[in-house]
Amino acid sequence: MAVELVPRAAALRQVCDESADVKSFTFEFMDSSTLSSLPGQFVEVSLPGVGESTFAVSRLEDGGRRFHVSVKRMGHVTKALHRSAAGETIFVRGPYGKPFPVAAWKGKDILVIGGGIGLAPLRPVVDHILANRADYGKLDILFGARTPGDMIFQADLAAWGRDPGIKLVKTIDVECVDWDGCVGLLPNVVKQQAYRPDGSIAVVCGPPVMIRFTLAALRELGWPDEQVYTTLEMKMQCGIGQCGRCNIGGKYVCKDGPVFRLDQIPSVAL
Amino acid sequence: MKELRARAGEALANGAIDVLLCWRTEPETGRVKPHVFRKGDDLEQMVFDDRCVHNLVTFLPEVAGHNKKTGAVLKGCDGRALVTLLAEKRLKRDNLYLVTVACDGVKVDGRTAAKCADCVTNVSPVADVVIGEKKTMKPAEYKQLEYIEEMKPEERWQFFAQQFERCARCYSCRQVCPMCYCETCIAEQVGPAWIDPSTKLSANTMWQLSRAYHLAGRCADCGECERACPERIPLRLLNAAMQKAVKDLFHVVPGTDPDVQPPLSVLAQDDPDSLLEGKR
Amino acid sequence: MPWKKLAKSDLPAFLAELSTRAELIVPQEKSGKVRFLPFDAAQPVNFPSSLVDVSLKSVFFPKRRPVATFDPADRTKLEPAAPETSPRILLGAHPCDVAAVNYVDRVFIHSSFKDPLYEAERNRTTIIGMACSEMKPECHCTDRDLSPDDERGMDAVFYETSDAYLFRALNDKGAAILKSSLLKETSEEPQKKDWPGGKYPVDPSSLPSADDSLLSPPSSLFQDIADLCLTCGACTFACPTCTCFLISDEQHEGRGERVTAWDSCQFSGYSRMTGGHNPRKTRAARVRNRMLDKFVYTVEKYGATSCVGCGRCAIICPVGRHFPKEIAELSAKAKGR
Numbered sequence: 001m002a003v004e005l006v007p008r009a010a011a012l013r014q015v016c017d018e019s020a021d022v023k024s025f026t027f028e029f030m031d032s033s034t035l036s037s038l039p040g041q042f043v044e045v046s047l048p049g050v051g052e053s054t055f056a057v058s059r060l061e062d063g064g065r066r067f068h069v070s071v072k073r074m075g076h077v078t079k080a081l082h083r084s085a086a087g088e089t090i091f092v093r094g095p096y097g098k099p100f101p102v103a104a105w106k107g108k109d110i111l112v113i114g115g116g117i118g119l120a121p122l123r124p125v126v127d128h129i130l131a132n133r134a135d136y137g138k139l140d141i142l143f144g145a146r147t148p149g150d151m152i153f154q155a156d157l158a159a160w161g162r163d164p165g166i167k168l169v170k171t172i173d174v175e176c177v178d179w180d181g182c183v184g185l186l187p188n189v190v191k192q193q194a195y196r197p198d199g200s201i202a203v204v205c206g207p208p209v210m211i212r213f214t215l216a217a218l219r220e221l222g223w224p225d226e227q228v229y230t231t232l233e234m235k236m237q238c239g240i241g242q243c244g245r246c247n248i249g250g251k252y253v254c255k256d257g258p259v260f261r262l263d264q265i266p267s268v269a270l
Numbered sequence: 271m272k273e274l275r276a277r278a279g280e281a282l283a284n285g286a287i288d289v290l291l292c293w294r295t296e297p298e299t300g301r302v303k304p305h306v307f308r309k310g311d312d313l314e315q316m317v318f319d320d321r322c323v324h325n326l327v328t329f330l331p332e333v334a335g336h337n338k339k340t341g342a343v344l345k346g347c348d349g350r351a352l353v354t355l356l357a358e359k360r361l362k363r364d365n366l367y368l369v370t371v372a373c374d375g376v377k378v379d380g381r382t383a384a385k386c387a388d389c390v391t392n393v394s395p396v397a398d399v400v401i402g403e404k405k406t407m408k409p410a411e412y413k414q415l416e417y418i419e420e421m422k423p424e425e426r427w428q429f430f431a432q433q434f435e436r437c438a439r440c441y442s443c444r445q446v447c448p449m450c451y452c453e454t455c456i457a458e459q460v461g462p463a464w465i466d467p468s469t470k471l472s473a474n475t476m477w478q479l480s481r482a483y484h485l486a487g488r489c490a491d492c493g494e495c496e497r498a499c500p501e502r503i504p505l506r507l508l509n510a511a512m513q514k515a516v517k518d519l520f521h522v523v524p525g526t527d528p529d530v531q532p533p534l535s536v537l538a539q540d541d542p543d544s545l546l547e548g549k550r
Numbered sequence: 551m552p553w554k555k556l557a558k559s560d561l562p563a564f565l566a567e568l569s570t571r572a573e574l575i576v577p578q579e580k581s582g583k584v585r586f587l588p589f590d591a592a593q594p595v596n597f598p599s600s601l602v603d604v605s606l607k608s609v610f611f612p613k614r615r616p617v618a619t620f621d622p623a624d625r626t627k628l629e630p631a632a633p634e635t636s637p638r639i640l641l642g643a644h645p646c647d648v649a650a651v652n653y654v655d656r657v658f659i660h661s662s663f664k665d666p667l668y669e670a671e672r673n674r675t676t677i678i679g680m681a682c683s684e685m686k687p688e689c690h691c692t693d694r695d696l697s698p699d700d701e702r703g704m705d706a707v708f709y710e711t712s713d714a715y716l717f718r719a720l721n722d723k724g725a726a727i728l729k730s731s732l733l734k735e736t737s738e739e740p741q742k743k744d745w746p747g748g749k750y751p752v753d754p755s756s757l758p759s760a761d762d763s764l765l766s767p768p769s770s771l772f773q774d775i776a777d778l779c780l781t782c783g784a785c786t787f788a789c790p791t792c793t794c795f796l797i798s799d800e801q802h803e804g805r806g807e808r809v810t811a812w813d814s815c816q817f818s819g820y821s822r823m824t825g826g827h828n829p830r831k832t833r834a835a836r837v838r839n840r841m842l843d844k845f846v847y848t849v850e851k852y853g854a855t856s857c858v859g860c861g862r863c864a865i866i867c868p869v870g871r872h873f874p875k876e877i878a879e880l881s882a883k884a885k886g887r
Contacts, residue, residue: 004663005797005810006618006630048620048628049799049806051460075824076461089626208827235823237797240663241851244794244815247843248829250850255662296872303870304778324869332833333777436581438613438787438812445782446868458819466800468614468811473800498868500784502582 004240007046007093008033012086013066018152019145022117023082024058024070027092034064035095039102039124040231040259043094044239045069045081053077054236056121056258057095070120070152096239098259100229102128105201109137113214115144115186115206119152121231121258122205126160133165140195144171144186144210148179169193187213190221197223204230215262225263232257232265273401274343274371275313281341282309287367290341291333293322306333318343323376323383325492327351327448334365341367345376347385349394350490350525351448356396357531358488360451363396370394372402378497385493385506388414396528410523412514418507430475436501437474439467443495443505444481449488456480482508487516487534490525551719553740554733558713564732565589565641571727572637572676575609577602586640597642597710600686600698601860605790606647609640610671611654613812617667617797620806628808633670639727642680645700646691646860650790651677652703656852657793676727678717679704685745688861690874692747696858699742709740716740750874754845754855756885757877768834771883772841775876776834778869783814785863785873786840791848791856794820815839841877 014026029035035043037057046052055069073082084090102125110129114122129136141160145151151170160168171182171189182189186206195202195218202223204214211230218228234246234253241255248265251257274292281287294305294315302321307313327348334340344352349370355361370393375386388411393404418426441457444450457465457477465480466473482505489509496505517523519542520533533541556564568574574589577596584596585604618628643651651672658668682698685691691698701707706724708717717733719725758769768776786792796813799806813820816836822828830836839847848856863873 001664001666003617003630003666005665006628006808009626009628046799046808048625048808049622049801051799052797078824079461091628233823234829235821238795241661242657242663242665242793243796243810243813244843245813245820247839247847247851249842250847252851296870299872299875301870301872306777328780329778336777440783440787440814441817442780442782442784442868445780454819454822458817463798467796467798467813468800468809470614470800470802472802494868498782498784500788500866 004093005238007044007052007091009089010092012084012088012090014086015084018070018154019150021073022070022150022152023073024068024152025081025084025090026061026066026068027090028066029092030089032065035060035067035092036064037067037095037124038099039128040100040121041095041097042121042239042254042258043067043069043092043096044236045077046091047077047080047084048091050080051077052237053081054239054254056231058120058123059127060124070117072117094239096254098255098257100125100203100259106135107137109140109198109200111140111142111195111200111202113142113186113190113202113204113206115210115214116146116150117152118204118206118210118231119143120205122203123153123156125203126156130163137200139166141166141168142171142186142189142193142195143168144173144189144206146173147176148172185213186210187217190214190217195221195223197221197227200227202228204228208233226261228262229259230262230265231259271316271318274318274369275316277369277399277401278307278316278341278343279313281367282307282311285309287339287341288337289333290343290367291326291329292343293317293324293326304329318371320375320377320382323378323494323497325351325446325448325490325494327355328446328494330366330448331355331360331451334361339365339367341369344368344370344394344397345373346370346389346391346393346395347490347492348448349396350391351492353395353525353528354488354490354532355448356528358535368394368397369399369401370397372400372404378493383493383497384414385491385496388412388491388510390491390523391526395526410513410517412510412517414507415510415514418511431471433501433503434474434478435471437469437478437503438500439469439474439477440500442498442500443503446494446498447485448490448492449485450481456484478503478505478508482512485509486512487520487522487532488524489513551725552735553738554717554728555736555738556708556715556717556733558715560732561595561715562591564730565595566591567730567732568639568641568727572639575606575638575640575675577642586643595642597680598644599683599710600644600689601682601862602642602644602647605650605788605860605862606640606643607650607654607790607793610651610675611658611668611793611795615667615810616807617810618808620799620808622801622804622806625806631667633666635670635674638675639678640675641678643677643704644680644682645696645698645702645704646689646858647790648677648679648703649691649694649696649700649858650856650860653791653848653852653854653856653858654793656854661852676705676723677703678706678708678724678727681707681709681740683710686861688864688874689859690747690749690861691859692745693749693751693878694855694857694859697745699740699745711738711740750859750878752845752857752877752881753885754849754881756881757842757846758884768832768838771880772838773834775841775871776832776837779833779837779871780869781816781818781833781836782868783816784866784868785871786814786816787812788862788866790858790860790862791844815843841873841880845877 009030010027016024058070059068237243241252246253290307583603658665795810844857
């Protein structure tokens with residue numbers, strides 16, 4: 001039996017610049033196996049001699065034969081990844097974690113709210129909805145970044161903007177030349193847009209502070225906790241519920257999360 | 271004891287201090303433990319005797335951080351640590367009320383602690399109140415190094431390798447040390463990882479020697495690192511070696527003189543410079 | 551299964567016999583502490599009447615454990631470590647430590663991902679436990695649903711009498727080990743004792759529930775304890791059920807290894823994320839995490855509380871904290887709220 005902690009070799013097929021400090025990496029396992037991840041799940045990516053880090057799967061291609069992770073350059077592992085080039089071997093294990101329950105959301109209107117790199121775990125949700133469009137109702141996407149230059153997934157944003165079945169709102173934090181779109185912090189824009197709960201599902205991802213205030217804004221608009229989903233972030237190591245680190249109380253973010261429904265997280269956490 | 275309790279009680283009662291760090295006997299277990307005394311506490315349990323082995327200065331920054339005026343009862347070695355912390359501006363003298371009690375030595379495992387044989391000051395060099403008599407102690411001689419110094423390098427390495435092999439990297443030595451207060455310890459750095467976190471011998475050796483180097487000119491020889499170590503690795507030897515080198519080079523014994531800066535924190539024109547001078 | 555008697559004078563011969571059949575691990579004193587070590591005929595075996603100083607955690611989950619190797623000059627391959635298979639006999643493990651191992655099985659075997667390296671260590675080891683004949687001052691296994699002569703989790707057990715050891719196999723694995731001409735069937739049986747309890751009782755349901763403590767600032771209950779806790783980690787290393795680990799890639803002399811190494815939730819950097827955010831930055835938060843983990847969180851994570859009442863945390867603490875007493879007080883205080 002394989003030691004789960006030992007990852008498999010994957011070829012880095014493509015590196016794509018999303019923004020000044022975010023790159024998307026496309027991987028393909030050397031043994032041609034597929035990554036059968038569900039939206040919201042993550043993988044552990046490592047470079048031998050450097051270390052291992054947790055990244056949400058940000059897209060599946062070709063039924064999982066290829067998969068993307070989108071990485072913000074922050075610490076020594078992400079910096080090493082950013083220095084990698086197509087053709088190199090990188091190690092991956094997973095997928096792990098509780099995914100977004102997209103099957104349970106069938107028939108509902110969906111509101112996707114992403115802040116910065118938080119759009120990465122949400123893109124598979126949008127991909128799934130678009131691939132099964134008839135199964136879902138309206139799709140609202142609200143994406144916020146600090147500046148236009150920080151917006152990731154530009155191609156997707158453009159496509160979503162053109163899609164008549166999607167209402168896309170993009171916002172940046174502070175006024176900027178050459179931007180005539182929405183300006184404002186995400187929680188404020190949420191209130192401005194006055195998204196109505198009405199049996200819809202809201203999914204929120206982004207930096208912890210953004211999540212906290214955005215969830216508060218949704219509550220103000222009357223969204224019941226049972227209709228709101230988010231991802232919690234804690235430092236991870238093993239990713240498989242053994243090393244003890246990512247616990248919040250008795251829940252492991254790697255195993256019982258990272259996706260949580262709001263009523264399953266006590267309000268004291270947020 | 272009477273004088274200590276009286277002074278402590280008075281200072282707490284009249285609000286001169288908000289809390290007093292001292293030791294307390296626990297009635298149920300008979301243990302002597304550090305304790306934060308507050309106004310109104312029963313001071314009969316306050317104690318200062320040869321069971322008071324802990325270095326209260328380690329707790330001082332956290333406790334002083336929560337209170338306006340903090341009192342502490344100090345042994346000599348504890349006080350040496352405080353002198354260096356004050357020089358490093360880790361604590362503010364004005365917020366502290368320091369009572370030092372002349373110490374005759376403490377016991378570890380039922381016997382007088384080894385460090386007490388090398389005591390250089392029986393009272394804290396910095397204090398508001400001195401209870402008992404300050405004695406003239408013999409100067410620091412680092413005699414405990416003699417048997418190591420007699421070993422050939424290969425023997426010395428064998429000796430220490432056997433010790434370091436047992437290190438579990440629990441970091442108790444670091445946590446009990448009043449001088450170890452880095453927010454991110456060098457052992458916790460990952461980019462780059464200066465010291466591998468696992469227990470292989472090379473990593474353990476690197477950890478122990480790094481810590482000893484970081485204590486050069488600062489270690490008060492309170493001996494807590496060695497006492498806290500679950501494997502009782504003779505850490506005092508490493509620290510003594512560093513302090514002996516510091517004494518030879520800079521003529522400073524850490525923490526004994528409140529007017530002297532830790533020698534590795536300041537650059538003086540006349541600092542020894544044998545490397546550039548071509549001497550060995 | 552019948553009782554078998556080994557005369558104390560026959561112990562060296564029995565140990566020698568066992569060591570020819572498998573790697574034998576026994577309690578021996580080294581560097582001032584009794585710990586489980588590979589049998590060395592030159593060293594006296596020390597079967598304590600109660601607690602062995604150092605737990606047998608490292609017997610199944612080593613402090614440093616390679617899970618894969620790589621060549622630093624060619625980082626395109628990671629070779630997984632092979633599980634060990636050679637048989638081992640662990641002789642003299644006390645009930646608290648065996649219970650601890652059974653708990654740790656929940657983490658590494660009976661959870662969503664089985665760890666084959668750990669499982670192999672368990673499978674290749676026959677545990678011949680030893681019943682305690684007394685409880686040491688800090689022992690409180692009886693407050694943790696155990697007893698000093700609990701036989702659960704052992705493959706065989708032995709009791710010490712004045713002139714002999716009385717062995718009994720508890721399953722086939724144990725029976726196989728006890729096949730020896732030195733062990734003679736006997737009608738003698740050890741005296742089971744009545745063991746006292748109530749030293750440090752805890753009612754886990756009374757403790758602040760996991761919900762209350764989720765990332766919220768710790769209550770003053772924990773702050774008072776934290777004022778005098780150095781979060782040094784000694785208790786977590788001494789504790790037989792603390793198995794937090796980190797993963798580290800290490801290179802040395804041309805060889806690369808990915809290892810798991812013991813870590814501690816008490817270390818300040820334990821939950822620190824790359825951006826600098828640290829949910830358990832304060833000592834009180836880390837103190838709370840450890841105390842509640844043993845009695846509340848592990849129930850949710852692995853289905854059982856994880857304190858076995860060995861008392862090592864109380865023995866090892868350099869500042870004299872008494873974790874079992876504190877948690878009992880906490881439980882009593884919380885009940886009263």
